[in-house]
Amino acid sequence: MFHFPAVHAGRLAATVIGAIAFTAPASAEIVLDVLYTTPGIFNVLQQDLAKRFTEQHADIKIKFRNPAGNYEEAAQQILRDQLTGRLPDVAFNGINQIGLFVDRGIGAPLDGFIAKDGGIDKLGYYATLAELGKWKGKTYGLPFSVSTPVLYVNADLVEKAGGTVDALPRSWPALIAFGKKAEAAAGPGNTGFYFQWEQTGNWLVQSLVTSKGGRMLKADGCSIGFNDDAGMWALQTLEAFGKSGMPNLSLSQARQSFVAGNIAIVADSTSYVAAAERQIAGRFKFKTVPFPLSAPNGMLPAGGNMAMVFATDAARQQAAWEYVKFVTGAVGQTQMAKLTGYMPGNRIAVTEPELLGNFYKTSPNHLTSIAQLSVLTEWASFPGDNSLKIIEVIKGHTEGLVTARRSAAETMPLMVNDVTALLPACGKR
């Protein structure tokens, strides 16, 4: 409807103006258009990596877009870019969103590049994590920054309540009870226990489900899996949080309160460990503790983001691969771990003493995440056009539980109903 001839004239004019305004770059040089998220955590790191990379590859320049606030915003922006034909060449986005992009024809398979450069193992990627970058048998993403759920503990407040970090309860009801005790001991204005239910992509809600051995999606990848005992248990646990009088805080509010010394225990992502240490600046003893697993077959969803290549042109793809290889490689991952709280996806970075080996010896709070490597599973994402909307819907139901507005028994059928309505039929996309 907007295709009238004037459009072409307009485009031509715009191209001409563009050509005059910007001198064309030298033909050999490639400028990679890169999108990342959560600038508060990644700005410094990404700029540092781009600088290091350009020192090694003089012919490739890195140009960052305005980073998106979070994974969902980035996904929305990328889908919009696909429509306006302005996709970035490289994008860092939530591990859970690879399928969402690939199903819409965004993203280049990296298997060819990986094979040419010696394979997953030689490049140093942890096999479990590299596996998470696959979609329908092909690798589209490589782990850039991996997070796992852990408990953030204010050891001072815990000790005030007569506990110790090592002897912290390992079940949620006991944690809630201990939180109440810590709250009473710490005095008014403090919170004993907080669960970051609002984490992007329903990640901590999923953590509860998988920690009980359940799954969000059935193995077929297209039907609901959380409507079983493990799922019900997860909803009941969330309900118990709400009934215990846990306040409703936003992600950043809870983090601010924790580093201010006002919360004893927070279940949160490891992504914030480095920043928390900097902000606490030794004002109280801060420890991280593994996330409680509530079943022998309990697993935890790997959070964080992967690097993906969106470029379609062969030369740009090659350049983009060089960049992805660099930032997910030993040097890139070393910087990543040092500047953020995320876990590296590259074994070489972790084991080489001069890279991260010594860092982990002196930073036990970062090691908790590595210890959970063996129980990592996928961070599920629902298929279809409404993938992002389903995240919103589940978030809405979770809020009903943690604010004690609805019970788990009431929520389960509603949530199943709402999510089913937004899911495509199995077999179709």
Add this chain to the structure above:
Amino acid sequence: MSIPEQTLARPAIVSPRATFMSRRRIGAMGRHAALLLTAAFALLPFIWMLSLSLKPPGEIFQPQFRLWPQAFYGWENYRAALTAVPMLRFLINGLFVCGTIFLLQMLVCVPCAYALAKLRFRGRDTLFSAVLVGLLVPPQALAIPQFVMLHQFGLLDTYAALILPWIISTLGIFLMRQFFRAVPDELIDAARLDGLGEFEIIWRVMLPVAVPAIAAFGIFSVVAHWNDLFWPLIAVRSPELSTPALGILLFRDDEAGQFLGPLMAGSVIIVAPLVLGFLFAQQRFIDSMSFTARN
């Protein structure tokens, strides 16, 4: 708010001189008390922002609040704010975009306003009605088609995308027209007798006379576009093109909104140009603003 009003109401009641004076003083104190309270409401966020922008992370989260930091950390915070994102670039972009928008608006609006105010032609009333209706259309309502249009012309993520949709301002036409109508015709006639053409009259006679109106509209325009978040969020995403309001969002994300020091420093840097500009030219500024009320 009712207390000061009553105290103010009393002094005028006929009464012995001594009581009158003391009541007057009570009235003055009441006035100051009330105005200091409302001024505090207006200024507290600025004070809080400045205070946090000077503090180290540890102090921001201390349970006791102090206005002035114990350990001065302003240098670090402002350096972080200036280097984490290309803040200076954002400010320059803001200046360039707002300046260009305003200039183009003047180029388009002034002749039109002059014609609406001083010339006779068919369609004048229709055009003026259209301008009045246009005043009521919130610009955000046109975002979808304007976005599509810019996409079709390949102009998304350019300065043009930030500027083009705004070069027609019905408010500008309206304000200028109201002002021009008050300019005596003799002035124009004299210029015509001197042999000036109509367009020369517009730019060389009317424009200098209309400085208060131009200033008032300029303030409206620049404040609106410097502070706009809605449109830049849609139109651009290259840091080289971003405007100050957009720049602030790059500091803030839910994951790390906790770096309040640099975030507040960034806010100060973005808010400062307009606020300082206002404080320097305060009197003239408020006069210009009042101009719009008198019309």
Add this chain to the structure above:
Amino acid sequence: MNTPTKAYPAAATDTAASLESRTRRERATAWLAVAPATTLLILLMAGPVVAVVLISLTDWQFGASTLRFLDIDNYRALFTDSIFWRTLVNTLLYVAIVVPGTVILGLVVALLIEAQPSLRGFYRAAHFLPVMSTMAAMAIVWGSMLHPSIGMVNRLLAEFGITGVNWLRDERTVLPALAVIGIWQGFGFAMVLFVAGLKSIPQPLYDAVAIDGADGMFERLWIVTLPMLGPVTMFVLILTATRAFEVFDTVRVLSQGGPNFASEVLLHRLYVESFDFLRTGYGAALTLVYLAIVMLLTLVQAKVLDRRVHYS
């Protein structure tokens, strides 16, 4: 519309023919002068409005090469969407708090400032400062002030033994909190306009009522000041209402419409549907409804106030 131009002094001596040519020249100049503005009005405002109407009748999405005529399906979807109604109610509620709050506070402050000369300049500047500030940045400042435990507001309340709630995360308080921020930003502007209005009230009017024996401050206020402020009040009301309808920055930065849509407003919803979820047709329908409401309310307001101003 009074006659804009008198006959030129020179015209008296001109022949009818040259008068004719003058009129023609005037007309040509006028058309030349309004041509750019008219073209742009059509291209950038009228055109887009028509486009919104058309898009709202289709299932068109960004980038899609095909579209289907849907009749009023988008509107049906809109009007049966409970979130839309919630959004509409929230927006009206927001406007209903912000408009009177801004106007009354602005008026009271203006009256107080103008009552006596001392510190006038300081007070005017202080109250006007929020008007100049970038809302996106100040919203973040407000967000940290309203933090439940380390924010300034709850710390202040704690001094008085009051436990403050989590203002931006509580369904009952989020909209009022955003409205207070809206008032904070707007009341200085209302104040400046009222001050200008006060200054333009002629002194003889006060003298006249003084002769009638009504020289108490309160009576002067009631009999002279407020009625004379009628036109300014109308201007302030319309301006404030239009601005209140356009609330976006604070919602985007502070609450994203939550919790549970308690602070979802029309413009933010419009943005989310059109640009986040890419439901262009639905977004266009929402836009049109939004446009209709804003224009209708402004016109009604202008009509009602116009009558009051004239008959008082």
